[in-house]
Amino acid sequence: MASTILEMRDITKTFPGVKALSNVNLSVEEGEIHAVVGENGAGKSTLMKVLSGVYPSGTYDGEIIYRGEECHFKGIHDSERHGIVIIHQELALVPMLSIAENIFLGNEHARYGIIDWNANETRTSALLKKVGLKEDPKTLITNIGVGKQQLVEIAKALSKEVQLLILDEPTASLSEKDSQALLDLLLEFKRQGITSILISHKLNEVNRVADKVTIIRDGRTIETLVKKDIREDRIITSMVGRSLDNRFPPREPEIGETVLEVKNWSVYHPIHAERQVIKNIDIDVRKGEVVGIAGLMGAGRTEFAMSLFGRSYGRHITGEVRLNGKPIDISSVSKAVEHGIAYVTEDRKTYGLNLIDHIKHNITLANLPGVSRHSVIDDMRELAVANDYRARTNIRASSVYQMTGNLSGGNQQKVVLSKWLFANPEVLILDEPTRGIDVGAKYEIYTIIARLASEGKAIIVISSEMPELLGITDRIYVMNDGRIVGEMAASDASQEKIMRAIVRGEGKAS
Amino acid sequence: MSTESAPAPQTGVAEDVQQRPRVAVSAFVTNLREYGLVLALIAIMLFFQFTTSGTLFKPLNLSNLVQQNSFIIVMALGMLLVIVSGHIDLSVGSVAGFIGALAANMMVTWHLGALSNPLVVSIICLIIGGCIGAAQGYWIAYHRIPSFIVTLAGMLIFRGMCQALLGGGSSVGPLPSAFNKLSSGFIPDVIGTVTLIAPTVNAAGKTIVGSGLTLHMTTLVIGIAGVLAYAYFGLKSRRTRERHGYQAEPFALFAVKTAVLSALALLLIYQFATYKGLPIVLLVMGVLIALFVFVTKRMTIGRRIYAMGGNAKAAQLSGIKTERLTQLVFINMGVLSALGGLIIAARLGQAVPAAGLGSELDVIAAVFIGGASAMGGVGGVIGSVVGGFIMGVMNNGMSIMGVNVDWQQVVKGLVLLGAVVFDVYNKNKG
Numbered sequence: 001m002a003s004t005i006l007e008m009r010d011i012t013k014t015f016p017g018v019k020a021l022s023n024v025n026l027s028v029e030e031g032e033i034h035a036v037v038g039e040n041g042a043g044k045s046t047l048m049k050v051l052s053g054v055y056p057s058g059t060y061d062g063e064i065i066y067r068g069e070e071c072h073f074k075g076i077h078d079s080e081r082h083g084i085v086i087i088h089q090e091l092a093l094v095p096m097l098s099i100a101e102n103i104f105l106g107n108e109h110a111r112y113g114i115i116d117w118n119a120n121e122t123r124t125s126a127l128l129k130k131v132g133l134k135e136d137p138k139t140l141i142t143n144i145g146v147g148k149q150q151l152v153e154i155a156k157a158l159s160k161e162v163q164l165l166i167l168d169e170p171t172a173s174l175s176e177k178d179s180q181a182l183l184d185l186l187l188e189f190k191r192q193g194i195t196s197i198l199i200s201h202k203l204n205e206v207n208r209v210a211d212k213v214t215i216i217r218d219g220r221t222i223e224t225l226v227k228k229d230i231r232e233d234r235i236i237t238s239m240v241g242r243s244l245d246n247r248f249p250p251r252e253p254e255i256g257e258t259v260l261e262v263k264n265w266s267v268y269h270p271i272h273a274e275r276q277v278i279k280n281i282d283i284d285v286r287k288g289e290v291v292g293i294a295g296l297m298g299a300g301r302t303e304f305a306m307s308l309f310g311r312s313y314g315r316h317i318t319g320e321v322r323l324n325g326k327p328i329d330i331s332s333v334s335k336a337v338e339h340g341i342a343y344v345t346e347d348r349k350t351y352g353l354n355l356i357d358h359i360k361h362n363i364t365l366a367n368l369p370g371v372s373r374h375s376v377i378d379d380m381r382e383l384a385v386a387n388d389y390r391a392r393t394n395i396r397a398s399s400v401y402q403m404t405g406n407l408s409g410g411n412q413q414k415v416v417l418s419k420w421l422f423a424n425p426e427v428l429i430l431d432e433p434t435r436g437i438d439v440g441a442k443y444e445i446y447t448i449i450a451r452l453a454s455e456g457k458a459i460i461v462i463s464s465e466m467p468e469l470l471g472i473t474d475r476i477y478v479m480n481d482g483r484i485v486g487e488m489a490a491s492d493a494s495q496e497k498i499m500r501a502i503v504r505g506e507g508k509a510s
Numbered sequence: 511m512s513t514e515s516a517p518a519p520q521t522g523v524a525e526d527v528q529q530r531p532r533v534a535v536s537a538f539v540t541n542l543r544e545y546g547l548v549l550a551l552i553a554i555m556l557f558f559q560f561t562t563s564g565t566l567f568k569p570l571n572l573s574n575l576v577q578q579n580s581f582i583i584v585m586a587l588g589m590l591l592v593i594v595s596g597h598i599d600l601s602v603g604s605v606a607g608f609i610g611a612l613a614a615n616m617m618v619t620w621h622l623g624a625l626s627n628p629l630v631v632s633i634i635c636l637i638i639g640g641c642i643g644a645a646q647g648y649w650i651a652y653h654r655i656p657s658f659i660v661t662l663a664g665m666l667i668f669r670g671m672c673q674a675l676l677g678g679g680s681s682v683g684p685l686p687s688a689f690n691k692l693s694s695g696f697i698p699d700v701i702g703t704v705t706l707i708a709p710t711v712n713a714a715g716k717t718i719v720g721s722g723l724t725l726h727m728t729t730l731v732i733g734i735a736g737v738l739a740y741a742y743f744g745l746k747s748r749r750t751r752e753r754h755g756y757q758a759e760p761f762a763l764f765a766v767k768t769a770v771l772s773a774l775a776l777l778l779i780y781q782f783a784t785y786k787g788l789p790i791v792l793l794v795m796g797v798l799i800a801l802f803v804f805v806t807k808r809m810t811i812g813r814r815i816y817a818m819g820g821n822a823k824a825a826q827l828s829g830i831k832t833e834r835l836t837q838l839v840f841i842n843m844g845v846l847s848a849l850g851g852l853i854i855a856a857r858l859g860q861a862v863p864a865a866g867l868g869s870e871l872d873v874i875a876a877v878f879i880g881g882a883s884a885m886g887g888v889g890g891v892i893g894s895v896v897g898g899f900i901m902g903v904m905n906n907g908m909s910i911m912g913v914n915v916d917w918q919q920v921v922k923g924l925v926l927l928g929a930v931v932f933d934v935y936n937k938n939k940g
Contacts, residue, residue, distance in 0.1 A: 312827060337829040351827050354820035356887050365817050366828040368810040375810045379747075380754050419828065 011062035038216035039438035083163030100124040100137035127155040147178030175297040248471035256287030259458040265319035285458040292473035309343035340426035352416040355405035360386035389418035410441025558907030569785030579902030581850040588846035596886025597657035601664030606866035607672040609851030614682040614861030628689035643844020647837035683860025693857035701727040726787035733779030819886030
């Protein structure tokens with residue numbers, strides 16, 4: 001068979017107080033797609049940072065053998081010179097520069113410091129063709145969608161003559177269609193002899209493209225499966241160390257009166273004032289009910305939720321909101337919070353957390369009056385609250401004094417969730433509550449959602465993962481192009497039905 | 511006392527007890543910077559005490575040092591909040607100069623009758639300072655114009671207005687002596703002095719200045735009461751924490767810290783008591799420092815400012831009115847700039863066109879030496895105050911040593927750079 005291109009032996013990496021990796025082994029053969037899976041915080045990203053030199057040689061133990069030679073990468077440039085290119089979960093593109101400028105950033109075709117734009121753009125066109133992106137090389141990054149940005153990153157990797165491409169959660173923020181295209185591209189690269197390491201949470205993707213899967217748990221290698229052994233349940237079992245018979249917790253819905261009613265809700269784009277983003281939406285949620293909003297990326301779901309939550313998005317917002325039958329004014333976030341509405345963002349790092357502060361301060365932020373008297377914070381009460389929610393949502397951290405920036409995605413999500421639970425809302429809007437978090441943490445989040453519903457809260461879940469919506473909700477609205485294009489009981493919904501509603505809605509819109 | 515250092519009390523949750531050593535270590539590491547800063551200040555003081563052959567700690571010089579630097583520290587309190595909320599204010603020196611000129615004119619040239627009473631003038635000036643802050647904050651908070659630009663404009667505008675009020679290059683004075691007390695006055699000794707050693711009387715029947723030992727008792731009482739209160743509240747908050755099964759720092763560390771700081775405070779208080787007592791401005795400063803420590807550490811508004819500086823979007827989506835809060839931070843800065851301006855004018859006994867010129871840089875430097883982050887969200891009151899004193903002691907010490915003013919700037923610049931580099935290095939390592 002093909003030769004081994006990369007071998008990582010006994011990699012151990014410690015951070016102050018934490019052993020992130022202990023004796024991890026990874027062996028990748030030339031020309032294969034090797035998936036690395038594991039729960040969040042299992043150490044996948046750390047391993048890749050060791051490989052790409054983000055953590056330079058000497059800060060970890062163990063050896064990296066690449067093409068038969070032991071390598072000591074001192075930085076990302078060093079590993080890139082050897083043809084190892086990593087594409088991070090958070091894209092590293094400069095928004096106000098063009099595609100061509102981004103692709104050759106730091107690597108421009110230039111003579112004596114003067115850039116040869118023609119050469120750059122011609123080469124960019126060729127690279128874009130390779131990744132199947134039809135855009136002008138002069139287009140600014142900010143003007144193209146996330147899916148296309150991902151392709152630009154890959155084109156950038158190709159420009160560095162990549163031999164080993166590492167993709168960290170490449171499809172986390174892509175729509176179904178873009179994800180498929182990306183996976184097809186990986187298979188195409190494989191035919192061209194480029195080796196890829198794919199880090200992913202989406203086991204169906206792993207199933208589809210990977211030749212081998214290495215499973216990491218708690219900083220250790222659990223096992224490496226070859227193609228014929230790759231089965232979803234087997235991977236899950238290894239990832240969580242237990243078998244997950246049921247991916248969704250059981251739940252007996254007890255649905256009461258209508259709590260929240262939104263009527264004729266319209267929102268215009270904050271910059272392009274003539275563009276209507278949300279078009280006359282009517283929805284309602286009842287006590288104890290979990291309502292899902294399905295749709296593709298760009299359907300306007302987040303925009304809808306944020307415009308509802310204290311007009312945090314858009315302008316010229318019109319429509320009526322009723323809570324328990326009475327019209328309410330939720331024109332600012334604080335008013336919305338006072339009326340018992342909470343919105344848990346899809347982008348926890350940008351909109352959810354103060355990453356340079358610890359868990360305790362983050363949890364109480366939306367309800368400081370709850371831990372203070374006459375505007376003076378009672379430190380001990382705050383500590384008790386933080387510890388209580390930490391236990392309730394099972395946040396894994398050394399203490400509530402750990403910085404939220406150092407937590408894994410799943411635990412960060414639990415902190416954001418705790419913050420809003422402590423605000424004690426009647427209506428909870430959860431936007432992509434399980435994005436980028438692992439199977440085990442997902443189950444915990446679902447359990448929390450089920451518990452909240454049984455406590456009588458009205459819950460709206462926005463999700464791009466249809467099985468998730470089908471698994472945890474009672475009723476599903478389908479959104480497309482700023483409209484509600486379908487509504488169905490979860491019991492008689494299916495992925496096909498949702499897709500059909502979206503497609504039909506598209507027909508209607510044009 | 512001895513039981514305090516015994517192993518962890520059993521009130522805590524089992525899990526917490528296990529984690530205690532690690533928590534203690536991390537508490538020490540996180541506080542290392544604050545301790546380090548205080549140690550650096552002590553080291554710098556000792557250095558100058560030595561190189562100025564003991565002049566630095568002389569009671570007279572200590573009073574001078576406080577009077578010369580108090581306005582920097584007062585303004586640094588406001589600047590800390592500005593920087594923590596992710597902004598900057600370049601206008602504070604100009605606003606201080608403008609307010610000084612305004613106050614001088616109100617008291618001396620404009621003949622306003624009852625309105626020229628120093629107290630009334632001071633209150634009006636503080637209100638005007640707040641209005642200036644509100645105006646600058648309005649553009650920054652509600653129109654999202656970068657604070658650097660707004661306050662750069664403010665710096666030009668108010669320096670110009672300061673000079674215009676003073677009619678070109680002249681100065682306005684002398685100011686009423688009641689007003690000058692703000693800077694150069696000492697608290698009255700309501701208890702009375704105690705003479706330990708009678709001053710030597712010379713042949714002409716006059717006492718020789720500096721001989722003998724007379725203690726200003728009110729100063730001593732205030733000082734000792736302050737130190738006791740500090741130790742008491744420190745112990746009390748430790749007790750509360752222990753009752754809840756959580757311990758931030760080992761007792762030994764707490765004891766050493768409290769003892770060193772108390773001793774240092776008592777030493778300074780004693781030095782003041784042997785001279786004319788506590789300078790009024792030091793008392794004003796002390797009260798403000800205590801107030802700002804309380805606001806930043808214990809009050810919801812303080813917490814919200816830090817949250818806003820750490821992640822403005824997340825803070826806004828948590829229901830914090832970030833715009834109003836930003837404006838409030840600048841109003842506070844404006845009031846403190848005005849107070850700074852009054853202190854400068856009171857110290858000089860007149861308003862001069864160059865009052866407060868360039869002091870915005872000293873104020874900003876103090877906050878950054880104190881460990882604040884230019885990105886916002888990080889910084890502390892005590893750090894900024896110590897940072898301000900480090901700058902002040904260096905100014906004072908180098909002046910006594912006769913170091914050329916040009917080179918003083920070079921040294922101050924290097925200290926600022928060094929402090930921030932140390933910070934960044936530490937952060938990257940941790």
